[in-house]
Amino acid sequence: MGVATGPLDMSEGRPPRNRARGRLQLILILLVVIGPMILATGMYKLQFWVPEGRSYHGEMIGNGLGLADLGVQAPAERWQLLVSAPKDCNVDCQQLVYLARQINIGLGRDASRAGHALASGEPVSGAYLSRLESEYPQLQRYPLDATRYGAIAPNRSEAQLWIVDPHGNLVLRYDAKVKGKDVLNDLRHLLKLSNIG
Structure with missing residues (x-):
């Protein structure tokens, strides 16, 4: 063997x-x-086989622009519905401020994760200022640098609504004709997907 x-x-x-x-x-x-x-x-x-459909209603920003690029110096601690008005806050601007507050309330239990703010290029009128102080106590107000704003904002002469994430990044933009339900659905979706703010 x-x-x-x-x-x-x-x-x-x-x-x-x-x-x-x-x-x-x-x-x-x-x-x-x-x-x-x-x-x-x-x-x-x-960029092939990219689906044309989308599930959001606003204009996706997605290019890394933030509040400072928009001309707003503001702290970013939570999600924000920001109304921008390059001049004074006219009728469209006032409607968006109202809409932003209603959307914030409409978030229900997630309302504490978001806030609403107004950034205007000119000071608001005395009558509207007293109305803001009495009816919108949670509204944050910031000055808007019209030069920086005009460089990146489409329709720079009109009031617009922006969704801003807790890091200060611009996420979605809406014009003055937007429906509140569409913005609310978009923000709810963002909050559901996000673990920040």
């Missing part, structure tokens, strides 16, 4: 057909793992 003294080479006994099959399985496993990442990167970089 002879005893094997060297290492056992299993590949010698395996037929070439089994080796090819094993390599094919390895390649398929790698394709399943790495393939989706390559496809997703290609879709992002080359």
Whole structure:
């Protein structure tokens, strides 16, 4: 009886057909793992197969602009509904301020995660200021740098509503004709997805 003294080479006994099959399985496993990442990167970089549909109602900002770029120097601690008025707060601006407060209230138990604010390029009139102080005690007011605002804001002469995240990034923009329910749905969706603020 002879005893094997060297290492056992299993590949010698395996037929070439089994080796090819094993390599094919390895390649398929790698394709399943790495393939989706390559496809997703290609879709992002080359912009193909990107869905046209969207689930939000405003204009997505998504380019890294923040409050300072908009011309507002304000602390960002929670989500914010910011009304911007490049001049004084006219009828459209006043309607958006009212809408922002109603949306904030409409958040229900999540109302403490968001606030509402007004940034205007000119001081508001005395009559409207006293109304703000009595009817909108939670409203934050900030000055607006009209030069910086005009550089990035579309429709720079009109009042607009912005959703701002707790880091001060601009997320969504709406014009004065927006429906409150649409903004509320967008903000609820953002709050649901976010664990900040």
